Amino acid sequence: xxxxxxxxxxxxxxxxxxxxxxxxxxxxxxxxxxxxxxxxxxxxxxxxxxxxxxxxxxxxxxxxxxxxxxxxxxxxxxxxxxxxxxxxxxxxxxxxxxxxxxxxxxxxxxxxxxxxxxxxxxxxxxxxxxxxxxxxxxxxxxxxxxxxxxxxxxxxxxxxxxxxxxxxxxxxxxxxxxxxxxxxxxxxxxxxxxxxxxxxxxxxxxxxxxxxxxxxxxxxxxxxxxxxxxxxxxxxxxxxxxxxxxxxxxxxxxxxxxxxxxxxxxxxxxxxxxxxxxxxxxxxxxxxxxxxxxxxxxxxxxxxxxxx
Ligand SMILES: Nc1ncnc2c1ncn2[C@@H]1O[C@H](COP(=O)(O)OP(=O)(O)O)[C@@H](O)[C@H]1O
Ligand SMILES: [Mg+2]
Numbered sequence: 001x002x003x004x005x006x007x008x009x010x011x012x013x014x015x016x017x018x019x020x021x022x023x024x025x026x027x028x029x030x031x032x033x034x035x036x037x038x039x040x041x042x043x044x045x046x047x048x049x050x051x052x053x054x055x056x057x058x059x060x061x062x063x064x065x066x067x068x069x070x071x072x073x074x075x076x077x078x079x080x081x082x083x084x085x086x087x088x089x090x091x092x093x094x095x096x097x098x099x100x101x102x103x104x105x106x107x108x109x110x111x112x113x114x115x116x117x118x119x120x121x122x123x124x125x126x127x128x129x130x131x132x133x134x135x136x137x138x139x140x141x142x143x144x145x146x147x148x149x150x151x152x153x154x155x156x157x158x159x160x161x162x163x164x165x166x167x168x169x170x171x172x173x174x175x176x177x178x179x180x181x182x183x184x185x186x187x188x189x190x191x192x193x194x195x196x197x198x199x200x201x202x203x204x205x206x207x208x209x210x211x212x213x214x215x216x217x218x219x220x221x222x223x224x225x226x227x228x229x230x231x232x233x234x235x236x237x238x239x240x241x242x243x244x245x246x247x248x249x250x251x252x253x254x255x256x257x258x259x260x261x262x263x264x265x266x267x268x269x270x271x272x273x274x275x276x277x278x279x280x281x282x283x284x285x286x287x288x289x290x291x292x293x294x295x296x297x298x299x300x301x302x303x304x305x306x307x308x
Pocket of ligand 2: 044
């Protein structure tokens with residue numbers, strides 16, 4: 001099967017001389033939800049802009065379902081949907097006209113039933129005759145999404161889809177993304193919100209300073225970098241760890257009131273049973289115990305920090 005998106009050695013240096021992308025390679029398979037995660041200024045919007053034909057690459061090649069984005073521009077553009085980071089709409093058009101017109105731009109025949117379905121899914125149906133200028137910010141974001149879906153794209157880009165949107169829209173959007181995926185649409189979203197990647201993506205790519213520094217299956221990523229943290233709340237504070245506990249990855253915290261143990265979830269035997277037995281033998285008692293798995297956030301912070 002052809003990848004939905006294939007990017008080879010892509011680079012971009014803006015006219016200012018600033019290099020926003022440096023030799024990016026990336027492949028996304030049909031039907032995947034891929035999250036491109038990176039801090040502000042990492043190059044996410046630049047990358048999307050190139051794939052959508054809004055920004056010219058300085059080097060490298062991009063193909064969408066096997067077609068080159070430069071030589072087969074019309075074809076690739078017609079199967080891409082883009083929800084840009086910034087809202088841009090014709091203020092005096094109605095919602096219905098905005099969406100229908102967008103479909104027409106891609107040379108697709110009229111399909112009122114499809115437009116109706118999109119508007120209903122995005123809770124825009126009762127606003128269909130409203131002029132864009134009369135809509136709230138959240139409703140305008142919904143219109144931007146509807147517009148991107150009007151021509152039934154196979155590859156959908158969501159650039160920072162939930163930056164500054166309300167909880168309800170975020171929930172609707174996530175539901176919509178899952179529904180689209182079920183129909184075979186490939187979705188690439190950029191975000192600097194880890195929860196978004198964690199919630200939605202099958203695979204995660206981390207981009208930092210114009211370089212994709214890691215691409216991995218989300219579950220595998222969490223497993224590989226994931227450390228579990230066991231915290232014991234002690235009955236009696238400890239001034240220091242007994243000598244027999246040294247070199248076992250234990251730490252005292254909170255003025256000796258808590259004992260923290262970081263262990264690798266990949267290890268065959270994390271040694272918790274023996275740790276608890278040894279604590280009992282030393283007569284160190286605890287009143288409470290909790291464990292926590294590191295989130296994508298912790299992983300991301302570690303990754304980006306390691307590069308600077
Ligand atoms: N038109 C432009 N001219 C010069 N520099 C730009 C232009 N557009 C973006 N940049 C710079 O390129 C870098 C990447 O920007 P962008 O792709 O928007 O990042 P992101 O979407 O990850 O926040 C930023 O440092 C930004 O200032
Ligand atoms: Mg951006």
